[in-house]
Structures are given as C-alpha cells and as structure tokens.
Amino acid sequence: MSSNTEGRKPTHFVAPPEDTPLAEIDTVSIDEKPSNLWRDAWRDLRVRPMFWISAALILLVSTAALFPYLFTLTPPNSECFLSNSNGGPTDGHPLGFTKLGCDVYSRIIHGASTSISVGFIVVFITTVLGLLAGSISGFYGGWLDAVISRIGDIFFSIPYILAAVVVMSVLSAYRSVWVISLAIGLFAWPVVARVLRSEILRVKASDFVTAAEALGVSRFKILVQHVLPNSIAPVIVITTISLASAIVAEATLSFLGVGLPSTTMSWGNDISAAQVDLRTNPQTLIYPSIALSITVFAFIMLGEVLRDALDPKARALR
Amino acid sequence: MARYILWRVLQAIPVLIGTTFLIYFMVFAMPGNPLLALFGDRTPNPALLERLEEQYHLNEPFLVQYWYYLSGIFQGDFGTSFTGEPTTEILARTFPVTIRLAVLALIIQGVLGILVGLVSGLRKGKFFDSSALAVSLLLISLPIFVIAFLAQYVFGIELGWARTTVGSGAPWADLILPAFVLASVSFAQIVRLTRASVIETKSLDFVRTAYGKGLGRNRVVPVHILRNSLIPVTTYLGTDFGVLLVGATVTEGIFNVPGVGRTLFQAILRGEGPTVVSFVTVMVLIYLVVNLVIDLLYAVLDPRIRYVK
Numbered sequence: 001m002s003s004n005t006e007g008r009k010p011t012h013f014v015a016p017p018e019d020t021p022l023a024e025i026d027t028v029s030i031d032e033k034p035s036n037l038w039r040d041a042w043r044d045l046r047v048r049p050m051f052w053i054s055a056a057l058i059l060l061v062s063t064a065a066l067f068p069y070l071f072t073l074t075p076p077n078s079e080c081f082l083s084n085s086n087g088g089p090t091d092g093h094p095l096g097f098t099k100l101g102c103d104v105y106s107r108i109i110h111g112a113s114t115s116i117s118v119g120f121i122v123v124f125i126t127t128v129l130g131l132l133a134g135s136i137s138g139f140y141g142g143w144l145d146a147v148i149s150r151i152g153d154i155f156f157s158i159p160y161i162l163a164a165v166v167v168m169s170v171l172s173a174y175r176s177v178w179v180i181s182l183a184i185g186l187f188a189w190p191v192v193a194r195v196l197r198s199e200i201l202r203v204k205a206s207d208f209v210t211a212a213e214a215l216g217v218s219r220f221k222i223l224v225q226h227v228l229p230n231s232i233a234p235v236i237v238i239t240t241i242s243l244a245s246a247i248v249a250e251a252t253l254s255f256l257g258v259g260l261p262s263t264t265m266s267w268g269n270d271i272s273a274a275q276v277d278l279r280t281n282p283q284t285l286i287y288p289s290i291a292l293s294i295t296v297f298a299f300i301m302l303g304e305v306l307r308d309a310l311d312p313k314a315r316a317l318r
Numbered sequence: 319m320a321r322y323i324l325w326r327v328l329q330a331i332p333v334l335i336g337t338t339f340l341i342y343f344m345v346f347a348m349p350g351n352p353l354l355a356l357f358g359d360r361t362p363n364p365a366l367l368e369r370l371e372e373q374y375h376l377n378e379p380f381l382v383q384y385w386y387y388l389s390g391i392f393q394g395d396f397g398t399s400f401t402g403e404p405t406t407e408i409l410a411r412t413f414p415v416t417i418r419l420a421v422l423a424l425i426i427q428g429v430l431g432i433l434v435g436l437v438s439g440l441r442k443g444k445f446f447d448s449s450a451l452a453v454s455l456l457l458i459s460l461p462i463f464v465i466a467f468l469a470q471y472v473f474g475i476e477l478g479w480a481r482t483t484v485g486s487g488a489p490w491a492d493l494i495l496p497a498f499v500l501a502s503v504s505f506a507q508i509v510r511l512t513r514a515s516v517i518e519t520k521s522l523d524f525v526r527t528a529y530g531k532g533l534g535r536n537r538v539v540p541v542h543i544l545r546n547s548l549i550p551v552t553t554y555l556g557t558d559f560g561v562l563l564v565g566a567t568v569t570e571g572i573f574n575v576p577g578v579g580r581t582l583f584q585a586i587l588r589g590e591g592p593t594v595v596s597f598v599t600v601m602v603l604i605y606l607v608v609n610l611v612i613d614l615l616y617a618v619l620d621p622r623i624r625y626v627k
Contacts (some may be wrong), residue, residue: 154336157606159564162598165586169594170344248461252568255463256586275467275572282471289464297459304455 037233041309051305057298065113074106076265088283095287098270099277104284107270108291114266115247115295118181122246123239125185130192130235131228137193138200138231139223149197152190160187161252168258175261184249188242195238199231206230233310240303244296251292267292322617330610337602338391342384345595391599405596408581416570416577419493419500420562427501427508428555435512435551436544442517450513454506466499466572483574496573500566504558511554515547522546553616560608564601 045051064071080102089096095104137145167183212222253259254268262269267288274285438447474482484492520543528538571583585593
C-alpha cells in the first residue's frame with residue numbers, strides 16, 4: 001500500500017479506488033461486453049429446464065423431419081399388407097399397423113416433415129407480411145397506418161380455420177404443403193403486425209430515436225437500425241407460438257379432409273383415417289395424436305420461456 | 319353513449335364489407351365453371367348453359383356479381399345448400415343447438431377457469447399453482463380433435479359415463495361432454511388471465527386495508543380480490559363467446575351435435591363448395607355481430623371504455 005502512495009501528487013485527497021475495498025465491488029471492466037436484452041435473456045434461459053426440454057424436443061422432431069431414415073428403415077407407404085390391418089405391435093413394428101396395414105411408427109416419423117415444413121413456411125410468410133405491415137403502419141403512421149390496420153382487421157376477423165377451409169375448398173385441385181401454408185399464413189399475419197405495430201409505437205417515443213433524428217440519421221436507417229431491433233422481442237415470442245398453431249391448423253384441416261391429399265404423409269391425415277376405428281383400435285389414432293401434441297407442446301413451451309426471458313413483466317408473475 | 323354506438327357500428331361496416339368481399343373473391347377465383355358441376359359427366363346444352371349463366375349473373379363482371387351477392391346478404395339471402403334448402407332455414411334449425419352448446423361451454427370454462435386461476439394466484443409458486451400451469455400448458459398443446467377423441471374414448475367408451483355422440487334433439491345431458499371439450503381450449507387462457515390479475519390485485523393497497531380492518535380471508539378473497547380481478551376475465555369471456563359460436567365445427571362434427579358447426583363439417587366432408595362458403599360467410603357475420611354487441615355491452619357496463627378511442 002505504501003508503495004502505491006509514494007510519489008503521488010498532494011492534490012489527491014480521495015483514496016484511489018484500487019486502494020479501497022470498493023475496488024472489488026465496483027470494478028467496471030471496460031473489456032466486458034455490455035449487457036443487453038438478448039444477453040440477459042440467454043442468462044435467464046440457460047438455467048431453465050423447460051427451455052432445454054423444449055429445445056431438445058424440437059431438435060428431435062426436426063431431425064426426424066430432415067432425416068427420417070435415421071429413425072426407421074420401414075417405408076411408410078409401400079410394404080403395407082392388408083393381412084396386418086389394424087394389427088398390434090410386432091417385432092420391428094413397435095406401434096402396430098394402420099387399417100391399411102402400414103407401419104404406424106414409420107408413418108409417424110415420416111409425417112414429421114409435413115408438420116415442421118408447414119410450421120416454418122407459415123412462420124416465414126407471417127413474419128415477412130407482419131414485419132412489412134407492422135413497421136409501415138407503426139413507424140410511418142398516417143393514412144397508410146389506417147389502411148393497413150383496417151386490412152389487417154378484415155383478415156383478423158375471419159376465424160382462421162374457417163378462412164383456411166374456404167381457401168382450401170377453392171384450391172382443392174392444388175393441395176400441397178405450400179398451398180396449405182399459404183392458406184394459413186394469409187390469415188395469421190395480422191397478429192404479428194399488430195404486436196409489432198404497438199411495440200414500434202412504444203419504441204418510437206424513446207430518447208434514442210429522438211437522438212438519432214437529431215443527428216440527422218435517415219428515417220429508414222432509424223427504423224432498421226434502432227427501432228426494429230428494439231421491438232422485435234415480442235414478435236419472436238408470438239412467432240414461436242404461431243408456429244405451434246400453424247401445425248395444429250394443418251392437422252385440423254387435414255383432419256377435416258380439406259388439408260393435404262391423403263397420399264401425403266401427415267399426422268392429421270392419419271388421425272382422420274383412424275377415427276372410424278376408435279372403438280376397436282384406438283392406438284392407431286392415439287400414437288399420431290401423441291406425436292402431434294408433443295411437437296405443438298415443444299413450440300408452445302419454447303414460446304412461453306422466451307416470453308418470460310424477454311419480458312421482465314412476465315418474469316414477475318413466475 | 320349514442321355517439322360511441324354510432325362510431326363503433328360505423329367502424330364495423332368496412333370490416334363486414336371487406337370480409338364478404340374477401341370470401342366472395344376467393345370463390346370467384348375458384349377454377350372451373352360451377353354450372354358444369356350440375357351436369358356431371360354430360361355435356362350441357364349450350365343454350366341452357368347460357369340461360370343459367372344469365373339467371374345466376376355469371377356472365378357479369380366480378381364487381382357486379384359481388385354487388386348481387388352483397389345485396390342478397392342484406393336481404394337475408396345467404397344462398398341454398400346442395401339439397402335445395404335455404405341456408406337461413408338450416409340456420410334456424412341448427413343455430414339454437416350451437417347456442418346452447420356455446421353457453422354450456424362458456425359456463426364450464428368460466429367457473430372452472432376462474433376458480434383454478436384464483437387459487438393459483440393466491441398460492442403463487444406453490445404446488446397447486448405449478449401443477450395448474452402445467453395442466454393448462456398441456457391443454458393448449460392438445461389440438462381440439464385430439465381432446466375430443468380422448469374424451470370420447472375415456473368417458474364414452476372406457477368409463478361409459480357419457481354417450482359418445484349426441485342424440486336427436488340434443489338433450490342437455492348429451493351436450494355436457496362436448497361442452498367440456500369445447501371449454502378446454504380457452505380454459506388455460508382464463509386460468510392465466512385470472513391468475514395474473516389476482517396476483518396483481520392482492521398486493522394493492524385496498525386489499526391490505528381490508529385485512530388491516532380485521533376482515534377475514536373469507537370476505538377479502540371473494541369480495542375484494544376476486545371481484546376486482548375479474549375485469550380482464552369477463553372481457554375475454556365475452557369475446558370468446560363469439561369464438562365458441564363459430565369455432566365448434568370440429569367438436570360438433572366429432573360428437574355429432576346437430577348444430578351449425580356439424581352442418582359445415584358435413585358440407586366440407588362432402589365437398590359442397592358453395593354450401594361451405596355460404597356457411598362460412600354466415601359464421602363470420604355472426605362472429606362480427608356478436609363481437610360488436612359485446613363491445614357495446616361493455617361500453618354500457620364500463621363508462622371508461624366510451625371515452626377511450
């Protein structure tokens with residue numbers, strides 16, 4: 001200590017921080033990266049088991065969707081023998097057979113890609129439309145806001161399963177994963193746009209936006225560099241949850257018979273086909289239902305933990 | 319008040335016109351000539367085809383056709399089903415059943431959801447709270463047709479407590495199981511809303527004052543906490559009534575409830591495009607009108623809403 005004070009100018013009348021106990025409490029490392037919303041969120045997320053469970057489930061289902069043959073070598077559509085119709089589990093066919101004698105387990109694994117692709121395509125469509133509509137109406141406002149919000153109201157006020165039913169009946173000749181995703185996405189984007197719009201309205205009033213304006217940053221640059229990054233968090237939450245609802249919507253439409261053609265592997269189609277045998281052979285209905293529910297559960301749970309992590313107000317309720 | 323009603327009704331008009339326009343546009347864009355379907359595999363007489371086109375205004379431009387369709391709606395003409403029965407007559411027959419089912423579901427989800435949410439909120443972080451949250455998360459994740467089949471299988475087939483399908487005339491007793499299934503969708507949302515609201519209310523000053531005055535929990539919880547926590551929940555229940563009225567398609571189809579939803583469900587299964595469209599239009603209109611009425615009711619109940627634009 002004495003060596004430290006040696007040779008110091010007498011003008012110092014406050015002990016230098018490195019000489020006081022404060023040094024340990026108050027150290028500010030300049031090299032440390034500044035804390036922000038995302039860093040805090042990650043710190044919050046990584047200790048929550050719910051996050052890891054949902055992430056693991058999503059990884060599992062996505063792997064099954066991308067590489068089904070990692071999980072089963074039984075083809076889902078060929079090698080179906082009517083002699084196996086509604087048969088129970090046998091060696092190599094752990095979940096038994098469907099009415100047409102196809103392997104239930106294999107059909108579930110191969111059905112994953114349909115649900116996952118519909119989910120992601122719908123999210124892509126709703127995010128693009130929602131970002132465009134939400135940022136224009138929230139950031140630029142004025143008559144554009146009025147027009148876009150009313151258009152959003154129109155799409156929003158048609159319950160979206162009913163709307164998708166109409167679109168799919170109209171396009172009955174062109175049923176595919178892309179068309180069904182379009183039908184769902186077309187009516188799901190107003191939710192994203194509304195959330196983003198109200199968030200942008202909140203962020204727009206911040207001091208840093210005024211500061212950027214004062215510095216002469218262009219409107220577009222303010223939107224992209226300052227406003228959007230600060231209002232995107234709730235959009236991510238709502239997007240994760242809407243991915244789950246898109247998967248449910250596809251299954252429901254396929255279940256109703258206006259979704260994917262029965263030749264396409266889909267959990268909804270399998271559940272629909274199995275419903276007549278509920279009394280005698282419930283397992284062909286229950287296994288695809290479990291697969292569907294677990295997938296939906298994983299995305300909803302991820303959305304929930306993301307909401308908790310990104311929204312301090314939600315954290316208080318925990 | 320009158321100004322608010324006028325403003326709210328005026329605001330609903332563009333949405334009404336927009337939704338019907340959207341639905342009509344989708345149908346108009348439908349590939350193929352709808353008249354050809356009437357003839358099956360036979361080639362129709364061109365003169366007859368022309369006359370039919372004239373009769374149904376199919377040779378007019380899109381906007382004119384839409385105008386005929388819109389004015390038909392305002393005159394109560396929603397078209398006819400494939401069997402020739404006017405949509406309005408089918409509605410008169412089926413809508414009462416749907417209303418009964420929706421009311422039953424609303425009561426079930428309201429009572430159960432508020433009770434569970436209240437107890438959860440009062441015991442935040444305890445065992446009951448976490449298990450209620452887990453159950454509600456699970457219920458949100460189960461698609462409605464999965465819940466319906468599970469209920470049919472467990473309560474109808476295994477336990478034999480209820481009939482798996484609704485009998486003719488739809489007696490109240492048969493509607494209980496489908497109503498529970500229908501209620502399960504929003505149950506989680508109501509639990510969460512009530513819980514969040516109770517947690518917020520129970521830390522407010524007037525609750526502390528009530529306890530400070532020496533009132534017991536038996537009075538503070540129902541009168542001070544619950545009543546003041548219910549505002550967001552009743553709002554949600556109101557809008558959910560509209561959803562229940564039109565969202566019962568799958569449930570009604572599975573349980574064979576003779577309501578609007580099942581009629582739509584069967585029309586979808588039979589591929590009757592025009593019937594589907596006219597029913598969807600009617601349901602969207604019902605949904606919008608119910609929402610409008612509920613909004614207006616709130617303005618009557620809560621004067622604050624009238625001044626918030």
